[in-house]
Amino acid sequence: MNNMFANRMANAHKSFIREILKVTADPKVISFAGGLPNPQLFPVKDLADATAKVLAEDGENVLQYSTTEGYLPLRQYIAERYSKRKGLEVDPDEILITNGSQQGLDLIGKVFLNAGDRIVLERPGYLGAIQAFSLYEPVFEPVPLLEDGIDTALLEEALNGNEIKLFHTVVNFQNPSGITYSKQKRLDLAGIFKDHSTILLEDDPYGELRFAGQDLPSMRSYLHDNVILLGSFSKIVAPGLRLGWICATTDVIERIIIAKQASDLHSNYFSQRIVCQYLADHDIDEHILKIREVYKNQRDLMISSIEKHFPEEVEFTRPEGGMFLWVTLPESISAIRLFDLAGGEDVAFVPGSAFYVDEGGRNTLRLNFSNSDGGQIEEGIERLAKVIKELLAANK
Amino acid sequence: MNNMFANRMANAHKSFIREILKVTADPKVISFAGGLPNPQLFPVKDLADATAKVLAEDGENVLQYSTTEGYLPLRQYIAERYSKRKGLEVDPDEILITNGSQQGLDLIGKVFLNAGDRIVLERPGYLGAIQAFSLYEPVFEPVPLLEDGIDTALLEEALNGNEIKLFHTVVNFQNPSGITYSKQKRLDLAGIFKDHSTILLEDDPYGELRFAGQDLPSMRSYLHDNVILLGSFSKIVAPGLRLGWICATTDVIERIIIAKQASDLHSNYFSQRIVCQYLADHDIDEHILKIREVYKNQRDLMISSIEKHFPEEVEFTRPEGGMFLWVTLPESISAIRLFDLAGGEDVAFVPGSAFYVDEGGRNTLRLNFSNSDGGQIEEGIERLAKVIKELLAANK
Numbered sequence: 001m002n003n004m005f006a007n008r009m010a011n012a013h014k015s016f017i018r019e020i021l022k023v024t025a026d027p028k029v030i031s032f033a034g035g036l037p038n039p040q041l042f043p044v045k046d047l048a049d050a051t052a053k054v055l056a057e058d059g060e061n062v063l064q065y066s067t068t069e070g071y072l073p074l075r076q077y078i079a080e081r082y083s084k085r086k087g088l089e090v091d092p093d094e095i096l097i098t099n100g101s102q103q104g105l106d107l108i109g110k111v112f113l114n115a116g117d118r119i120v121l122e123r124p125g126y127l128g129a130i131q132a133f134s135l136y137e138p139v140f141e142p143v144p145l146l147e148d149g150i151d152t153a154l155l156e157e158a159l160n161g162n163e164i165k166l167f168h169t170v171v172n173f174q175n176p177s178g179i180t181y182s183k184q185k186r187l188d189l190a191g192i193f194k195d196h197s198t199i200l201l202e203d204d205p206y207g208e209l210r211f212a213g214q215d216l217p218s219m220r221s222y223l224h225d226n227v228i229l230l231g232s233f234s235k236i237v238a239p240g241l242r243l244g245w246i247c248a249t250t251d252v253i254e255r256i257i258i259a260k261q262a263s264d265l266h267s268n269y270f271s272q273r274i275v276c277q278y279l280a281d282h283d284i285d286e287h288i289l290k291i292r293e294v295y296k297n298q299r300d301l302m303i304s305s306i307e308k309h310f311p312e313e314v315e316f317t318r319p320e321g322g323m324f325l326w327v328t329l330p331e332s333i334s335a336i337r338l339f340d341l342a343g344g345e346d347v348a349f350v351p352g353s354a355f356y357v358d359e360g361g362r363n364t365l366r367l368n369f370s371n372s373d374g375g376q377i378e379e380g381i382e383r384l385a386k387v388i389k390e391l392l393a394a395n396k
Numbered sequence: 397m398n399n400m401f402a403n404r405m406a407n408a409h410k411s412f413i414r415e416i417l418k419v420t421a422d423p424k425v426i427s428f429a430g431g432l433p434n435p436q437l438f439p440v441k442d443l444a445d446a447t448a449k450v451l452a453e454d455g456e457n458v459l460q461y462s463t464t465e466g467y468l469p470l471r472q473y474i475a476e477r478y479s480k481r482k483g484l485e486v487d488p489d490e491i492l493i494t495n496g497s498q499q500g501l502d503l504i505g506k507v508f509l510n511a512g513d514r515i516v517l518e519r520p521g522y523l524g525a526i527q528a529f530s531l532y533e534p535v536f537e538p539v540p541l542l543e544d545g546i547d548t549a550l551l552e553e554a555l556n557g558n559e560i561k562l563f564h565t566v567v568n569f570q571n572p573s574g575i576t577y578s579k580q581k582r583l584d585l586a587g588i589f590k591d592h593s594t595i596l597l598e599d600d601p602y603g604e605l606r607f608a609g610q611d612l613p614s615m616r617s618y619l620h621d622n623v624i625l626l627g628s629f630s631k632i633v634a635p636g637l638r639l640g641w642i643c644a645t646t647d648v649i650e651r652i653i654i655a656k657q658a659s660d661l662h663s664n665y666f667s668q669r670i671v672c673q674y675l676a677d678h679d680i681d682e683h684i685l686k687i688r689e690v691y692k693n694q695r696d697l698m699i700s701s702i703e704k705h706f707p708e709e710v711e712f713t714r715p716e717g718g719m720f721l722w723v724t725l726p727e728s729i730s731a732i733r734l735f736d737l738a739g740g741e742d743v744a745f746v747p748g749s750a751f752y753v754d755e756g757g758r759n760t761l762r763l764n765f766s767n768s769d770g771g772q773i774e775e776g777i778e779r780l781a782k783v784i785k786e787l788l789a790a791n792k
Contacts, residue, residue: 004561004595005651006510006532012654036461044455051447059440063634065432099495099660106659110531114402135506136402144691165400199400238459240665255401258408262527263502264495268664269636 008115010310011134023263024348025340030380033348035175036321036371038298041291042238043278050277066269068261070097070245074276078231078245085208086218090152093250096257097267101205101244104230108166108246110259113138117165120158122150124326124355124364126175126203129168138165140357145174147279147317149181152188159196166199171219173206176355176366178341179319183216190222195224205232205244208288210321213297225249233275236288246258294354295370301377302369309385311392323370326352329363329388332395338365345383362387404511407530420744426776428763429744431719434694435767437687438634439674446654446673454669462665464657465649466493466641470672474627474641481604482631489646492653493663496502497601497640498781500626501528504562504597504642506655509534514562516554518546520722520751520760522571522599525564534561536753541570543713545577548584555592562595567615569602569718572751572762576716579612586618594622601628601640604684606717607692621645628672631719632684637667691719691766697773705781707788719766722748725759725784734761734783741779 024031054062069075075095076214082088098104105128113119113136121129123142130140141158142228143149150169158164171181181189193200202219232244246256260266299319306316306327315328329335335351342348352364450458465471471491478484486760494500501524509515509532517525519538526536537554546565554560567577567665577585589596616623628640640653656662663685668690695715702712702723725731731747738744748760768776 004508004593006506006508006513008510009507009651009654012651012658034461037458039456042456042459044451044459047457048448048451051451052444055440055444055447059444060435060438063438063440063443063632063636064435065430065635099664102658102661110402111405112400112402114404115401128661135655135658183482197400233531234461237460238666240459240663255405258405259531260485260529262408263500263659264499265524265636266638268638268667270667283571308747383464 008119008135008137011137011304015157020348020350026253026346029346030372030376030383031348032369032372032380033350034371035368037114037235037239037323038291038294038370042292043282043287046282047238047274047278050274050281054270054273054277062270062273064269066272068265068266070267071269071272072094073278074272076380077276077279078247081245086221088218088220090247091250094247094253096246096260097272098244098246098260099242099264099267100234100239100262101203101230101232102128102132103263104244104246105129105203107256107259108228109133109264110263111134111252111255112199113163115343120164120167120198121153121357122169122174122178123358124356124361125168126170127355129203130355130357133168135151137150142357145177145179145328147179149179149185150189152185152192156192159182159192159198159347164196164198166201168201169219170206172204173209173319173324174218175206175322176324176350176352177326178317178319178322178324179326180213181216186219189219193223193226199226201230202227203230205230205235206322207231209295209323211292211299213320214360217280220247228252230281236284236291237275237278241275242268243271243275263385288372292321295321296368298372298374298377299325301374302367305378305381309382311389313392314388323368325367325369327365327367329365330392331363333388333391334362335365336362338391341387341391342384345387347380347383349384397614402550404531404533407533408527416744416746425742425744426768426772427744428765428768428776430767431764433558433631433635433719434585434687434690436683437690439678439683443634443670443674443679446670446677450669450673458666458669459613460665462552462662462668464653464662465489466491466663467665467668467672470668470739471641473672474643478643481611482617484614484616486643487646490643490649492642492649492656494640494642494656495638495660495663495670496630496635497599497626497628498524498528499659500640500642501525501599503652503655503659504624505529505532506659507648507651508595514558515568516551516560516563517753518565518570519754520757521564521571521753522566523751525599526753529564538753539576541573545573545575546585548581548588552588555588555594560592560594562597564597564599565615566602567785568600568612569605569715569720570603570704571602571718572720572746572748573722574713574718575722576609577612582613582615582618585615589619589622589728596623597626598623599626600632601626602718603627603700604632605688605691605719607688609716615781616643624648632680632687633671633674638664639667639671647777687696688717691717694749694765694768694773695721697779698763701774701777707781707785709788710784721763721765723761723763725761726788727759729784729787730758731761732758734787737783737787741783743776744781745780746757
């Protein structure tokens, strides 16, 4: 059947990360590879209570088909939270519930992208976005990230060159780099985008997980109509429920409803009702504080272990939130070679080249700190340091 | 932002059915319009037990991210059931879990369809398939249904003309017509498809809901490699859980995994675990017998009410299973006009033209019998008969 597949499949490859996850199934491997939240923080008992309640009180309805846009009280909750947290005025009709924010990316691709359309991605960029968009056959224009956000000079150059349909950005605790756009950078971006019709797709799955520094405005507060926001319950409640959302103007949401209906009718209604009940009965802010505290400790431990064990030539980011930090090795070292050798020491990570649509990033890697406990972090970083040192010595 | 949307969106319209559902939200309207299962048959208590069990025994895992292809024990269950029920040899790696079979249709479109590819649809055809495929911009070639399945002479003509990528068929209790392909028709189809590389997409959400006649073989038993099967738990467990599956050869499943990963990473894992636990702890066949009995009674009552009240000139199908029957009015009557007038009598249905990609079906309509109780069926059919008679009299 091989000659039957659509042309778009020629661009698609299985995620290297998911392939790594298979390797790291071995329990003796310490894995900094995945992007998993810490499951000890899942509110298992509270979700069990919420589940029992919605089934007992409204079982026939919560198991029935439902509306494509999602459960209204859940959309109202999300809209109100944007107002409370970010000072954004959002109408519930500007929210559509998705199967995690990955489906948000796919639906944006479906609704907006023709083959050959140009997209600006951060360099390095979020792998899920690269995968989702690839199937709509766009042309990627990667623009480098600096320490405080995208390189605005190069971004302007890209926007002033060919027509750009969309700019995908993770402004808070970016995946993979861990960097956060500064307030000034956000203002600069707003100034640049005022002159363009390019969609700014603000992908914000980690925004609530800030454990250092000050919360900063959403790009929607500067550029209302041109911004599409993606959000998720995966990092603050639990990812197995596959619940995220798209926040956009109603003319965009109307088109996305059509695409969503064709894609899968609607998101899991049972899970929507459970999460809505959970949010009504519990203080999510208290729960998020707990997540932040744990992740801050895990990040602090990873950074102190890196400082203690890694050679001085190795650089790394110090994220103010989220789940990842980014390591830059001396140029002579290939992270893929390091990955192979690290396997022998039972420690894993994602080589940075997975996050580049061009040939870049060969001496970079991503480390996840949310899904390892303290002992694993110290031990894993020490093992990794050993291999880095061996490679450095061999290259001298 | 209107000039920003992708070209494919020009082909897409909101489902007329979902628009009707909004109208029928009024509780005094008797609706034969939707395609909803009878919620009184949902195993609410048993699902509550299964949910409590998986959360208590394995809470951190059931709420975490999981694999794209789906939970292995659930895929094993589906594979074994194909063997038990249909004598099909299916490997668990030939199963991928989807968000209902609607997502199966979308993923098949994503993996196989280039713009301009030709698809044969049944005429009338399943609206969800028309919607899902439309966004991949194929050319539809509708081939009429006869009483015992597709018109094979016209089907062969289509296959021998232009190259056909895919044939979408609902061989059991078709939506919208309620017809079932006879054994002979299945054999004829197998003979025809042996000479073509066209994919036969056997969409089978209702196959378990047979309440009359004999169970018949899946097309996969005749045409192994060329058949892709779609299945669903929506009609035998509950649709709000959004769980269906694709069954295909592993080379196809591998491509679908790539597309699924890009679309939404994986289906709701919590729901997969709940359904798997429910299936392990309960006799699903006993539950299905109950559904069949109720739906048979509802169909019988709808047929006897039609026989009693509708004018003789009106024709209708007598489905052996599923949830729908199909009505053909005298040619002079427009079902859309009937729909408008029926609204005044507080009764609703879906005008048949929604199921045609050409201009056909204006004097046809679909009636759902699964989601109305006995009193509603009698009363609704009587109301509808009144309007049909008025229209007939006005046309004389």
